[in-house]
Amino acid sequence: MPVFAANLTMMFNEWTFLDRFDAAAEAGFTAVEYLFPYEVPPEAIAERLIRNRLEQALFNLPPGDWVAGERGIAALPGRFDELKSGVDKALYYAAATGAKRLHLMAGLSDPSDPEAASCYRRSIAYTAGRLAEKSIDLLIEPINGRNMPGYFLDDFAKAERLIAELALPNLKLQFDVYHRQIMHGDVAMALRHLLPVTGHIQIASVPSRHEPDGEELNYSYLFEEIDRLGYDGHVGCEYFPRGSTLDGLAWFNPFRRS
Numbered sequence: 566m567p568v569f570a571a572n573l574t575m576m577f578n579e580w581t582f583l584d585r586f587d588a589a590a591e592a593g594f595t596a597v598e599y600l601f602p603y604e605v606p607p608e609a610i611a612e613r614l615i616r617n618r619l620e621q622a623l624f625n626l627p628p629g630d631w632v633a634g635e636r637g638i639a640a641l642p643g644r645f646d647e648l649k650s651g652v653d654k655a656l657y658y659a660a661a662t663g664a665k666r667l668h669l670m671a672g673l674s675d676p677s678d679p680e681a682a683s684c685y686r687r688s689i690a691y692t693a694g695r696l697a698e699k700s701i702d703l704l705i706e707p708i709n710g711r712n713m714p715g716y717f718l719d720d721f722a723k724a725e726r727l728i729a730e731l732a733l734p735n736l737k738l739q740f741d742v743y744h745r746q747i748m749h750g751d752v753a754m755a756l757r758h759l760l761p762v763t764g765h766i767q768i769a770s771v772p773s774r775h776e777p778d779g780e781e782l783n784y785s786y787l788f789e790e791i792d793r794l795g796y797d798g799h800v801g802c803e804y805f806p807r808g809s810t811l812d813g814l815a816w817f818n819p820f821r822r823s
C-alpha cells in the first residue's frame with residue numbers, strides 16, 4: 566500500500582501552517598511534505614511532527630526570491646554563493662525535522678543555454694555532496710511548462726540523462742505524475758522504467774491538479790502499479806483540493822491511519 570504524504574502547502578489551507586500538521590494527522594496521514602518551511606522555526610515544526618507521529622517526507626531547498634517570481638537558482642549563473650548558504654539553511658531544517666529528501670529547483674532559464682547547464686550541474690554536484698554527508702537524498706523534478714513557463718528542467722529524459730551522467734549515489738528523480746502526464750504521458754511505463762532512479766513520487770489529477778480521483782488518469786491502477794514495482798518511498802499528495810480538504814479525502818479512505 567503506498568504511503569501518502571499530505572502536501573501542507575496545497576492541502577489543509579483552512580488551517581495555519583503549523584496547525585496543518587495536526588489536521589493532516591487527524592485525517593489519517595502518517596507523513597507530510599511542503600514546498601518551503603523557512604518562515605517557521607524548525608523547532609516548532611519538529612514539535613508538531615513528534616506530537617502527531619508524522620514523518621517529514623520532503624521539502625525544497627531555498628528557491629531564490631519566490632515572491633518576485635524566481636523558481637530556484639541552481640541553473641542561474643552568479644548565484645552559487647547564495648545556493649551554498651541555502652544548502653546550510655536546508656540542512657539545518659532537515660536535521661530538526663528528520664527529512665531524508667530535499668528537492669533542488671533549477672530555476673527559470675533557457676534549457677538550451679550551455680552556461681545554465683554547466684551551472685546546474687555544478688550546483689547539483691555541490692548540493693548532493695553536502696547532503697550525502699548527512700545521508701540525505703537530493704531530488705530534481707522536471708516541471709511542465711504550462712504551470713511553470715521557462716523552467717530549466719523541462720523534460721524527464723533530460724533529468725534521467727543528468728542523473729546517469731553525474732552518477733551521484735544520492736541524486737534521484739522526483740517523479741511528479743501530474744507533470745509527467747502533461748509533458749509526456751505514458752505514466753505507467755515511465756514509472757516502470759524510472760523507478761530505479763526515483764526517490765519521491767507526487768500525484769494530482771490531470772488537468773485540474775485536484776484530488777487523485779478522476780479526470781484523465783486512473784489512479785487506482787497507478788497505486789497498484791507503484792506497489793507492484795516495490796516502491797517503498799512516499800507518495801506526496803501535491804494537489805489543490807476542489808473544495809474543503811476534508812471533503813475531498815474520500816479517495817484516501819482505504820489508506821488512512823486509524
Ligand SMILES: O=C(O)[C@@H](O)C(=O)CO
Nearest residue numbers: 600625668706708741803
Ligand atoms: O510540482 C511542483 O510544483 C513542486 O513539486 C515543486 O517543488 C515546485 O513548485
Ligand SMILES: [Mg+2]
Nearest residue numbers: 706741767803
Ligand atoms: Mg511536484
